[in-house]
Amino acid sequence: GERLPRPERTRVMVVANQKGGVGKTTTTVNLAASLALHGARVLVVDLDPQGNASTALGIDHHSEVPSIYDVLVESKPLSEVVQPVPDVEGLFCAPATIDLAGAEIELVSLVARESRLQRAIEAYEQPLDYILIDCPPSLGLLTVNALVAGAEVLIPIQCEYYALEGLGQLLRNVDLVRGHLNRDLRISTILLTMYDGRTRLASQVAEEVRSHFGSEVLRTNIPRSVRISEAPSYGQTVLTYDPGSSGSLSYLEAAREIALRDPSAQSEQPQQQSLA
Ligand code: ADP
Ligand code: MG
DSSP states (O other): OOOOOOOSSOEEEEEOOSSTTSSHHHHHHHHHHHHHHTTOOEEEEEOOTTOHHHHHTTOOOSTTSOOHHHHHHHOOOGGGTOEEOTTSTTEEEEOOOTTHHHHHHHGGGSTTTTSHHHHHHHHOOSOOSEEEEEOOSSOSHHHHHHHHHOSEEEEEEESSTTTTTTHHHHHHHHHHHHHHTOTTOEEEEEEEESBOTTSHHHHHHHHHHHHHHGGGBOSOOOBOOHHHHHGGGGTOOHHHHSTTSHHHHHHHHHHHHHHHTOTTTTTTSOOOOOOO
């Protein structure tokens, strides 16, 4: 793929929305693969006990596999659980196993319970351009760990009737974490997913989201696409499953927008035009 500017420091992006089924996991794995295909080194941290991101990346995550649970609860180094993603150079995954379902409660009694992921990431010495954290559909301690570890929040919003409902709670949590635990945290990116341009509803929701969030909303929308929804059952992202599909091209374009909006590089580098 087209080479994009690489960030000076690792960009840690938290993919969050406490609503289920809005495209968090789909966005995490496909954006991560897109960034890797653009030449970046990318780690996906699967923080959902369902392990859907691990599955979608073709990563083994049965209950004996060393996983992000061991990192959070047993203080195992991140380097001991990270696996390379088959077929995508530069892409890695810290898988989630079903053990993680208990972590929400086990974390409560541990020291530094909100910052265990942040510490693990800080201690990780492999060079990375991006870390994308796939959050569960809740605002418990797992999501708080992600918000403390990251600097950027990426919110996927599904273009449907109640799109903005419930977002207030996420925004308040981001404010709370910023105020008490991580003052660098900000909502950097909103991505409209499952967009069906033929319906009036989709364009109305898109307009509403854009008027509410402004420039944080990526220009690229992710279309509703059967190819996107089929890919995980083959343990693949849509980028390798059907590289020429509209879903694949839209995630590549979204990744390009994200890379060009690098907060650390913007002052030094002029925005580059596409080389494609
Ligand atoms: P979340 O992680 O927020 O729960 P998912 O990423 O798992 O959401 O997506 C929910 C469902 O919608 C999944 O079955 C997924 O395959 C499907 N899906 C996500 N994005 C798209 C899309 N752009 N087009 C079609 N189906 C999609
Ligand atoms: Mg998910």
